[in-house]
Structure formats: structure tokens, C-alpha cells
Amino acid sequence: MSTNEPDHGGSDVAVHDGDLPARFENPGLPEHKHRLTDTDPKAARRAEKQVALLFVLSIVGTLVMIVGYFAVKMDHGLGFLDYLDRLALSNQILGIGMAVSLLGIGVGAVHWAKTLMPDEERIDYRHLQRGTDEERADAVEMLNTGVEESGFARRPLIRNTLIGAMALFPLPGIILFRDTGPLPEKVLTETFWKAGDRLTLDPEGGPIKASDMVLGAVAHVMPEGIEEAEHVLNEKAKAAVLLIRLEEDQLAPESLDGAYGGIVAYSKICTHMGCPVALYEQRTHHLLCPCHQSTFDLTQNCKVIFGPAKRALPQLPITVDDEGYLVAAAPFGEPVGPSYWERS
Known part of the structure; x- marks a missing residue:
């Protein structure tokens, strides 16, 4: 039983008789709310194009880095102030290109997960780290199902643009490191x-x-x-x-x-x-x-x-x-x- 008694400040304080239930009932998962892309194929296709566009933006950022690196010439005959101006311009182009490249991949991956990948709430209980052979087979099946549900295999536009963005992104680093000097040999x-x-x-x-x-x-x-x-x-x-x-x-x-x-x-x-x-x-x-x-x-x-x-x-x-x-x-x-x- 609980009673309400006024305290000295005039507020109500709840008091119970000390009895607590042995356990609380599992409240269960809240009702799942479907996204627009789950119910509307047009919205799903629109989201797919948006993700692909972000990956293409990443590709453009990478190409800007590469082109900017070679376009801004650091000639030995430049004066000190001209050299600093060109150095600043080169760094700005490289920085903007890298930011766009990373932003395109990051935002594209997040938008893909938020709009197209499954978002059902699930409960997974702890278990021993090394499962049985059947459980391990189930895990492999779950991974394969995840790949299928993510749409990686079914959405070639996203897959191909992501592969292109990820393949091009390391190129500026390779070019920059290679240009630091002749090979040791x-x-x-x-x-x-x-x-x-x-x-x-x-x-x-x-x-x-x-x-x-x-x-x-x-x-x-x-x-x-x-x-x-x-x-x-x-x-x-x-x-x-x-x-x-x-x-x-x-x-x-x-x-x-x-x-x-x-x-x-x-x-x-x-x-x-x-x-x-x-x-x-x-x-x-x-x-x-x-x-x-x-x-x-x-x-x-x-x-x-x-x-x-x-x-x-x-x-x-x-x-x-x-x-x-x-x-x-x-x-x-x-x-x-x-x-x-x-x-x-």
C-alpha cells in the first residue's frame, strides 16, 4: 500500500510498505513503425539514388584531390610569398577534396542504413562465446541473410558506386606518399x-x-x-x-x-x-x-x-x-x- 503524506515543504512523498515483486514482467518490444521506404517502392528507389549520388560525390572529391595536387605547380623559381600563396591554395584544394570524399562515403553509408536496410528491433541474449556447429551454421546463414536484406546484391547502383568510391579514395594517399621522394632502391x-x-x-x-x-x-x-x-x-x-x-x-x-x-x-x-x-x-x-x-x-x-x-x-x-x-x-x-x- 502507498500513502501520500505532506512533507514540511508542502510536496507529496510516496511511501510503500516494503513489498517488492520477485521479478518484473518483460514489457516486450514496442510496435514497429514502418518507414516510408519500407512501404513505398518509389521512395525506396529515390533513397537508392540519393545514396548513389553521395557515393558519386565522394568520387568527385577524390578526383578533385588528385587533379588539384598536380594542377598547382610549386616551381622552384617562385618568390617566397608566391610560394606560400600556392602552398596555401594546394592545401585548401587537398583539404576540401578529402573532406568531400570522406563526407560522401560516410553520409552515404548512414543514409543507406537509415532508409534501406532493415530496422526491426530484435532481442539477442548472451551465450557462450563458442557456439555449437549448428549455431555457427545459423550465424553464417544470418550473415548471408543480412547481406541479402541490406540490398547490397540486389541494388547494383549502390553497390557499384560504393565500390568506385572506396576504390578511388586511397589513390590520393598513394600519390602523396609516392611523391615524397625517389624510391629507396x-x-x-x-x-x-x-x-x-x-x-x-x-x-x-x-x-x-x-x-x-x-x-x-x-x-x-x-x-x-x-x-x-x-x-x-x-x-x-x-x-x-x-x-x-x-x-x-x-x-x-x-x-x-x-x-x-x-x-x-x-x-x-x-x-x-x-x-x-x-x-x-x-x-x-x-x-x-x-x-x-x-x-x-x-x-x-x-x-x-x-x-x-x-x-x-x-x-x-x-x-x-x-x-x-x-x-x-x-x-x-x-x-x-x-x-x-x-x-x-
């Missing part, structure tokens, strides 16, 4: 080093004689003449070499062919992510990359002994010229720098 396989190039100190410059390299000495070197390279910073980034002298009997047999009197030269570019390997531990003869702690053993031809790097540092073969200066006997025998998918 064409860049890392060629450095400024060639046979006969003198090793010069970096950054002070000047050639090095083999007699200057005492036992345990370390030097950072570049090829002579690199300052005159067309893209000097790019060339320096690939040509950086670490020069170290050890006892000849400490070197691995495979590294002796490229050494001279215990002096070895290895690329400074880590084969993991391209950081400079410039920390040398003289007692253990280990080279350490400070970025991710990849460790290379000089006595084992710069083999990786710790860290994420997967390849040894490439060796630069060296010898001396008629004046006793250290020179490259040949270019690097393999690509320098980080590993990539085209490396064997």
Missing part, C-alpha cells in the same frame, strides 16, 4: 663515394694519411669534393663514414679485404631507422646507435649484436694512394641506411 644504392676518393675529416676537412690513424683512433670522414655536390646535404647524409683503427688480428676475416693495416671504414647510418651511429666503446669495440640502442660489433664486421637493427653496417673498402693518403678502394658494396622492402 634508387637513392640508397648510390652515394658520393667512388674509387679513388680521398677520405677527408668531417667537418674540419683535410685528407687523412694512414699514419695519422693510431691504434684506437676514431675519425668521422666524408669523400673529398662532396661540398661541390648539387645536393650537398642529401649527399652528406648518405656518405657519412666512421673510420677506426684496430689490431688486424681483431678483425673478422670478411672485413680484412676492405681494411688497410687494421683501419676500417663503415657507414655511420644505422640500418634500423637511419640515425647516426657515432658512439664507440673502445674496450669492447662496439658501435652504438643512440636512437634505439642498436649495437654493432666492429670485430665481427659490424654485425648487429643488440637492438632492433637487422643488418650489419655496410663497409667502405679503403686503401692508400701514392702519397699515403687513405682513399676509397670502391663504393659501398650494398645500399646504406635503413632496411626497406626492396633490399635483398
